[in-house]
Amino acid sequence: MTATGKSKGPLDGIRVVEMGQLIAGPFCGQLLGDMGAEIVKLEPPGTGDPMRHWGQGDKPSWWRVIARNKYSVACDLRSDEGQQLARGLAARADILIENFKPGTLEKWNLDPADLRAANPRLIVVRVSGYGQTGPYAARAGFGGIGEAMGGWRAIVGYPDRPPARMGVSIGDTLAATYGCMGALAALHHRERTGEGQIVDSALYEAVLQVMESTVSDYSVSGTRRRRTGSTLPGIAPSNVYPCRDGEYLIGANGDAIFARLAAAMGRPELAADPRYATHLARGAHQEELDALIAAWTATLTVAELEAKMIEASVPAGRIYDAGEMMADPHFAAREALVTVPDAEFGTVTMQGVFPKLSATPGSIRRPAPVAVGQDTDAVLERWLGREG
Missing domain, CATH: 3.30.1540.10 (formyl-coa transferase, domain 3)
Structure with a gap:
């Protein structure tokens, strides 16, 4: 199936500023964009998000997935001019996403408390390794660290080998998904009260949430889950x-x-x-x-x-x-994979938009921006009423 972008999605009209980079923040933005929100991604001028160069093979294409439905605005958040631009966009946004180390926004004169004072309806999604509070909050934390602390790595692999990992960045995407879920809940709250809020999504807590009865089993009987390879103990066959x-x-x-x-x-x-x-x-x-x-x-x-x-x-x-997915008739029938036009690659086949909504389905309305800042002028005119 070729992505047509005809469906506006349930979040049509919601404006999102994405300040994050790499995986967790941008994946949260991807999810909201898939559901119809307008995503304005702030990228460092020149270099852009490192995700532009991530993926495997001689033509890395992860950017095409994680940046779909987004507009690229060049913005140096370390500069006074960039911070002023970010504040202007946040004042007109419904949601702001960031996944920097806690304290970074405050250092850049973009304290969420100040942004929300200027725009009380603003919802700020903050994704970090350990959360915004607690004794570990200031530590740097990537997805793998969250997977280790949340208990995932301890049970993945075989008992006679070191802990293994999944072949995807599951800690980042889980934290992003919970950040997205929190944003949707906050939108519902705002509909009733008119007030935005802070959504604090920690990598280790997102992993912990899907660890089933790992902690409760230990609490009740002292049982510690261990690595068991391709099986779950007691679940057979x-x-x-x-x-x-x-x-x-x-x-x-x-x-x-x-x-x-x-x-x-x-x-x-x-x-x-x-x-x-x-x-x-x-x-x-x-x-x-x-x-x-x-x-x-x-x-x-x-x-x-x-x-x-x-x-x-x-x-x-x-x-x-991937090859077997692309050849399977069930994937085709449900449009689980879609083909998106691309200025550099011609087309890119990628996963579609999930879950599927019967009345207001999400869609891929525009491909990922190829050039850093390619949408700056258009966004500034549409959001701020001025030229870049």
């Missing part, structure tokens, strides 16, 4: 299993689902076996059950196994890379 031509993920840990898997294996008696008949029993015999299933899947191709799992209505799926 739920693993990646070998096929003759690849790997395949099966999640059949419910009693009824496991019975269907056993029947598909030609081993219906397994569902009545005391070792595997219940959730707790399967968890207690997880390794031997995984070995039994792996011996069966190894006799099949991925396609053969998938056909059996679909017929048996067992949750399962292929492990996709």
